[in-house]
Amino acid sequence: MADDLCLFAKDSLNLKPQKKNPLVLRMVVLIFAMVCGVYICSVCLKQIGGKTTERLLNVQVLERPCDATNIEPSEKPYVHFPKPKTFSRDECACNPVRYFAILSTQRSGSGWFETLLNSHINISSNGEIFSVKVRRSNMSTIVETLDKLYNLDWLTSASKNECTAAVGLKWMLNQGLIQHHKEIIEYFNAKGVSAIFLFRRNLLRRMVSILANSYDQNAKLLNGTHKSHVHSPHEAAILASYKPTLNTTLLIPNLKQVDDLVTKSLEYFKSTRHIILYYEDIIKNRTKLVDVQDFLRVPQRDLNSRQVKIHKGSLSSQVDNWEDIKKTLKGTHYESFLYEDYKL
Known part of the structure; x- marks a missing residue:
């Protein structure tokens, strides 16, 4: 019995240490792997994030609006890259477009002048858009109409299939222009719209x-059809056969009214980028058309029109009461209108 106890004690003293639990080792390895994985992932994400940012920046650069780097800084406010809703400009997308408006009075040669501009392959002038009263009923409708026009979404016969470099309209002073002049001037300056003033020096001829x-x-003299502009000498002669009688009592007040309207419009719009033209000057000197093309920054071309002038020659042959008109204007500021003449 004592021997057994001794053997038991020896065995107890000579026991080998127990092996470490494999589960603990596995946990240590797993934690180490997780730490390494997190570190590696963070590094990779930074690199991927940098590349993604670069890609996003590259995409943004590609989708940025066109930039005309060869345009002078002072000219950039007047250069635009419209994105029409009704069609795609395709290869013309980065072709710069300038906005303009022909500001004039009725029977001052604006219709003829506009046909000259529209004979240019890169100019689109869309006529008297605001002759329709609802479009000029308030400033909101005016802005809506102008925005559509200058975005190239106003489609008329003047719209070009080629790359349009200048787009505009013909706008008479009595078509809401003077009434809303403050707001329109703000719009012109904000949108970079250039004004082309076209007036007639001889207001007496304009009245006739x-x-x-x-x-x-x-009367509709041309086979029951009214025409404000004609394209043949025969039609022009028929319309010129009518000789109006001028009211000499109202003659000077009427001339002064138009004169004041022109002066007022020039004063109002002097803060806009503009050029001032006169019908008689264009007739006498066709280099004025070169000045207009330079003003619109379009390539210079020979401009032409099919319109034929209706009233030619001296004023004395165009009115019925010439002697009364002479007496009324003699010694006044408007006497020179009696004798000024030109040929077309």
Whole structure:
């Protein structure tokens, strides 16, 4: 019995240490792997994030609006890259477009002048858009109309299939232009719209043209059709056969009214980028058309029109009461209108 106890004690003293639990080792290895994995992932994410940012930046650069680097800084406010909703400009997308408006009065040669501009392959002038009253009923409708026009979404016969470099309209002073002049000037300056003033020096000839045109609206001398502009000498001769009688009592007040309207418009819009033209000057000197093309920054071309002038020659042959008109204007500021002449 004692021997057994001794053997038991020896065995107890000579026991080998127990092996470490494999589960603990596995946990240590797993934690180490996780730490390494987190570190590696963080490094990779930084690199991937940097590349992604670069890609995003590259995409942004590609989708940025066109930039005309060869345009002078002072000219950039007047350069635009419209994105029409109704069609795609395709290869013309980065072709710069300038906005303009022909500001004039009725029977001052603006219709003829506009046909000259539209004969240029890169210019689109869309006529008297604001002759329709609802479009000029308030400033909101005016802005809506102008935005559509300058975005190249106003489609008329003047719209070009080629790369349009200048787009605009013909706008008479009495078509909401003076009434809303403050807001329109703000719009012009904000949008970079250039104004082309076109007036007639001889306001007496303009008055004769207005009266004759007004008469034909009712008489319809051309086979029952009214035409404000004609394309043949025969049609022009028929319309010129009517000789209006001018009211000499109202003659000077009427001339002064138009004169004041022109002066007022020039004063109002002097803060805009503009050029001032006169019908008679264009007729006498066609280099004025070169000045207009330079003003619009379009390539210079020979401009032409199919329109034929209606009233030619001296004023004495165009009115019915010439002697009364002479007496009324003699010694006044407007006497020179009696004798000024030009050939077309």
